Amino acid sequence: MNNQHITIVSFGHFENYFLNSIATEVAQILHFTVKIKEGHIDLSDFYDPFRRQYDGNKLLKIIDAEYSSDSYRTIGLFNVDLFIPILTYIFGQAYLNGTAGIVSVYRLSNERYNLAIDDDILLERTIKEVIHELGHTLGLIHCHTPTCVMRSSTYVEDLDQKSFNFCSICREKIESILADA
């Protein structure tokens, strides 16, 4: 177990059970202690009225600048619709080889697609997205292995098809990165 820790900072309302489950799963996969913190930012500063979405680039910058100093890696967890200027939406993003990433649950829930509410599947998708963004911060790029958590996902169906885990190649890379950390 690495003695440095990963922090998940939540912005907006999330159930404790939901946050603790993410933390447990991330700790198990990455062998890190995972801490949960509550963050407070005025999201109206990041709102784009024209697109009616929140600017993911600006949010990532703020997480990196203000929330990542005391932990090995930090993920900001949101429940608002994120965009970056060139894309219609994003589930999350991170700095490759950086210290911070962001994830939003907004487009991960079934009800967003007029399907029956399923909290378990929302939790699963969020865990995968958090681990995926943490993988980027650790230097991993997208992987073509269908079940690898580092596979690029642009739709929730893509998220559902992959697992929480890294494929053997990405796992090997992660272990070598962590050994040098």
Next chain:
Amino acid sequence: MTKKISILVVDDEESVRDSLYNWFIEDGYRVECAESAKMALSILESESFDIVLADIKMPGMDGLEMLKRIKSLKKETIVIVMTAFATVDTAVQALKDGAFDYVTKPFDPDDLSHLVRNASKQVALVEENEVLKQKVATLESVEDIVGASEAMQNVLRQVESVAQSNSSVIITGESGTGKELIARAIHANSSRKYFPLVSVHCGALTESLLESELFGHEKGAFTGALYNRKGRFEMADSGTIFLDEIATISPKMQVELLRVLETKSFIRVGGNKEIKSDFRVICATNKDLKSMVEAGSFREDLFYRLNVVNIHVPPLRDRAGDIPILVDFFIKKYCTSMNKPLVTIDPAALKRLEEFKFPGNIRELENMIERAIVIGNGKRIFLRDLPIESSLIDSSIESLDENEKNHIYLILNKYSWNISRAAKALNIDRVTLYNKIKKYNLNKNDK
């Protein structure tokens, strides 16, 4: 992904550059950004990128202008243009100017991945095409022209220097010396190499057939012309036309050919539309065209139009030193094509080949080797495997004894060492033949 695809992002908005940078870097691409068209062009002058993703609306030089400049700098670069305000006009203009695709910001994440994946496939195809072109060029180059002799080296030097020009070439030489190979080598080393080399064997066609073959014909031009058909000149557009046995064409065709060579245009048989074609002409003949001009059987003006450069391919007997490497080349060629292990040639057989006059030149030698590989024992080519007529053996063998020995040996082989039949053919009795065999120490398995 076998090769890391490189992407240059050009956009005046920092947030767009950052977003694209982060997106592509996570996908494993090599990414760089430029904030203006000017900066992008300066980067592209020193570094090459597979894909350029550029905004159309930028202060200073816009994306469309930059697209034109990039294409003039390196035509193969794939440029994808993006804009926040799509209009049909700009999209059409961008595609006309050579853009790979046109996208409107913001894109769906999946669309962007697909777009770049398709562009990457295009990059791979262009590279693969380039490699294959190089391979084809090597295959059709001078590799099949074998010869270390000074005479052949001289021919190859001429091929190299004439290939780069657009001049007409006449290749002269006896039948079987490899004139068509020389024409192929000229074409393969020229800037026309990626376009067709169209060969026409003028001697094999009647006047009317040759006319239809060269100029093409319209449907119904004559009985049997059921369809419109392109002529060889039309097929050779941007490439080379090789007219073999040019000396055999009729006076009427000579006039027609001269006109086509002067105007680079012609009318199909039965047609009325003038067709233009940009071709280079290479001719070959085993006749002395100059003498034919003097005799009035070949037009002087056509001769001078064709004879800008003359390459003479020497007969094999004038480059006997090339025979061992030619033999080796044909052994490899036929053993490989027949899936047989490589055979060797007996030194005595090789010596005999070097002495042979080869009236049929390389073609004859090639046929001999092919035949020897087919009928031989699969390990070694002996003299008995070669159909060599003693009368055509080089007259440099002056000794009567040597000639007698060779002739007797040849006849013995011809009759499979049947002494009675060989003696009868030689018009000597069997005892005399036995004495001669003893005298010259001839042995069935000797050579």
